[in-house]
Amino acid sequence: MKEPVYEVFARKSREEPLRHIGWVNAMDGDLARVYAWKTYDEQNWAEMCVIPRSAIIPVDPGESQFVTAARDDHEDEIVHSRGTGSYGGADVAVKEGR
Amino acid sequence: MTDTLATAAAYEKADQLPDDVRAPLRELILALADSKRVLGLRYSDRMLGSPTLEAGIAASSMAQDEWGHARLTYALLGDFGDDPKALEHERDAAEYRSMNALDAELDGWHGMTAAGLLLDMALTAQYAALAESRYTPLRNRVQKLLDEEKFHFQYAASWARRIAQVPELRAGLAAALERALPQALQWLGRDEAPGARRMVDEGVVRDLPSDRRARFLARVAPVLEEIGLADPLGVSRDAGEWTYTGRLDWAGWDDATRRAGGSLDEVTAARARGDKNRALLMD
Numbered sequence: 001m002k003e004p005v006y007e008v009f010a011r012k013s014r015e016e017p018l019r020h021i022g023w024v025n026a027m028d029g030d031l032a033r034v035y036a037w038k039t040y041d042e043q044n045w046a047e048m049c050v051i052p053r054s055a056i057i058p059v060d061p062g063e064s065q066f067v068t069a070a071r072d073d074h075e076d077e078i079v080h081s082r083g084t085g086s087y088g089g090a091d092v093a094v095k096e097g098r
Numbered sequence: 099m100t101d102t103l104a105t106a107a108a109y110e111k112a113d114q115l116p117d118d119v120r121a122p123l124r125e126l127i128l129a130l131a132d133s134k135r136v137l138g139l140r141y142s143d144r145m146l147g148s149p150t151l152e153a154g155i156a157a158s159s160m161a162q163d164e165w166g167h168a169r170l171t172y173a174l175l176g177d178f179g180d181d182p183k184a185l186e187h188e189r190d191a192a193e194y195r196s197m198n199a200l201d202a203e204l205d206g207w208h209g210m211t212a213a214g215l216l217l218d219m220a221l222t223a224q225y226a227a228l229a230e231s232r233y234t235p236l237r238n239r240v241q242k243l244l245d246e247e248k249f250h251f252q253y254a255a256s257w258a259r260r261i262a263q264v265p266e267l268r269a270g271l272a273a274a275l276e277r278a279l280p281q282a283l284q285w286l287g288r289d290e291a292p293g294a295r296r297m298v299d300e301g302v303v304r305d306l307p308s309d310r311r312a313r314f315l316a317r318v319a320p321v322l323e324e325i326g327l328a329d330p331l332g333v334s335r336d337a338g339e340w341t342y343t344g345r346l347d348w349a350g351w352d353d354a355t356r357r358a359g360g361s362l363d364e365v366t367a368a369r370a371r372g373d374k375n376r377a378l379l380m381d
Contacts, residue, residue, distance in 0.1 A: 003150065024152050031256040034249045035152040038159035 002091045006032035007056065007066060008040055010048040018049065025091070026050075106301065109233045112177040119300050122293025122354075123233065124178045126224070126303075128185070129195040129356045131171035133221055133285075135186075135370050136196035136362065137213065138164030143203060144210040156253055157210070163246050164218075170239050177235055187379060191367035195355045197221075199281035201362055205274060208261055212274035214254030215318055220282035222247040223314040232301035255321045262325035272327055279331055284346045284358070286310045291353035315340035 003025040009018040021040050026032035032050040040048070058064030109115050115123065142161035148154035172182040199217050204210045222244065229240045261271045287294065287307035297303040305313075315333065319340040322328040328335075332344035350358045362370075372379065 025150060026152060027260055028256060030252045031152075034156055034253045034256070037249055038156040039152065041159065 001027075003027055004091055005053040006036065006050040007053050008036040008048065008050055010040065010043070010045040012043060013046050018047070023053070024050070106232065108237075109302070110235075112179075112233070112235075115233065115302070116296070116300065118293055118296050119302055120178065122291070122297060123302055124175065124180075125195075125293075125354045125356075126297075127171060127174050127178075127236075130221060130224060131168050131175070131185070132194045132196040133200065133217075134164050134168035134171060136194070136200045136366065137218060137221070138162070138168060139366060139369055140200055140204045140213060141210070144207070149207060153257075156249075160214075160250055160253065163250070167243050167246075170243070174235055174239065187371045187376070189367070189371070191362045191364045194362040194367055194370070195357060196362055197281065197285050198357050198360055199278055199285070201360055201366075206270065207257070208267060208271040208274045211254055211257040211261060211271060212278045214250055215258055215321065216275065216278040216282040217285075218247070218250050218254065219318055220285050220314055222251070223310045223317070224286060226313070227304040227310055228302075230304060236302075251317070258321055258325055262327065272330060275322070275327060276331055279333075279342070280344055280346055282314070283311055283342055284348070284351070285356055286314065287356060288348065288351070288353060294353075311342070312339065315342065 006024050006026055006029070007020060008022045008024060010021050011018050022036075024032055024035040024039055026035050029050065029052070032052075036048055036050045053066055056064075056066045058066060112120055112124075138161045141157055141164060145154045145157035145161060148157055169186075172185050175185060176182050197217060197220075200213075204213050225240050225243055225247075228236045229244060231237045231240075258271065258275075261267045287310075289295070289306045289308050291307070294303075294306060298306055316339075319328055319333050319335070322331055322333055323335075333340060333342055335341075347358075352358070368374075
């Protein structure tokens with residue numbers, strides 16, 4: 001199975017805007033919350049959110065680091081096959097049966 | 099806790115507690131601290147070789163959480179006349195009061211998951227019963243710990259759901275849960291234990307062990323039901339309340355240590371004490 005990418009956003013106080021701080025691979029939203037909180041714990045965040053990368057719709061797909069292409073067969077369905085270079089974060093295959 | 103007790107003065111120091119409350123409360127705090135310390139060790143043994151990198155990072159962080167909780171809990175015992183440093187670094191294995199269920203290493207990822215879902219959450223149910231304690235030092239320390247434990251629960255519940263979907267792993271998970279469940283339930287203690295009722299009467303602990311068992315089941319049973327293992331594990335819902343239909347064997351049970359015989363092994367105790375780095379121990 002594939003583990004999707006969740007983008008992680010956080011802010012240190014209510015007054016400041018959410019900013020992108022990284023990403024995690026997780027099977028579902030619950031685990032993404034745990035992984036994000038446990039991985040990006042170097043700051044005392046006031047709020048942290050995780051968003052499935054597949055839910056991010058780029059205004060300009062050509063420029064987006066989150067999502068890079070729309071599938072030909074479903075105009076609205078976004079895949080994220082590129083954009084993993086220096087930025088990182090791609091779907092990873094999870095081995096069954098460990 | 100009655101309304102009268104709810105508004106009664108707080109206990110700021112352990113020596114203000116009635117004798118028949120102070121003694122069982124000390125036993126409870128020591129059992130919590132030892133269990134947290136050994137649980138942290140068991141988690142740390144699983145953080146390498148985890149199914150995914152993120153799962154390993156989270157396991158590492160959870161191990162650190164548990165050791166932090168243990169340190170914080172041992173420190174409470176200074177108010178009871180104990181030397182927390184001696185408790186942490188100078189006791190033999192036989193003196194440890196950690197859960198019987200933690201005497202053995204966690205068997206694979208299903209063992210890690212069962213420990214997270216059942217053993218860790220039994221400890222959390224006990225801490226939750228102290229969150230509004232009239233004994234102020236306890237009340238001041240518990241809430242942050244409970245906040246951190248919410249992530250431990252999510253982690254374990256998500257992995258339980260995942261493993262239960264993998265045919266070749268499902269039986270191993272069921273077996274690990276079957277071993278851990280009665281031990282987790284039993285660890286929460288007996289209503290008849292010396293001081294159990296007095297601690298409730300004095301507002302030091304919120305409720306009796308049987309109430310804590312119900313709260314514990316209310317949290318974990320929906321996960322067991324979701325993965326189709328509630329019935330096989332003897333957990334059922336009656337009129338909205340979850341109950342365990344299996345039998346808890348109290349033969350040999352020691353209310354003070356919350357153990358039924360046996361002992362932590364000396365190798366694990368040496369790791370818990372930090373023997374290898376003893377020369378570097380700082381005051």
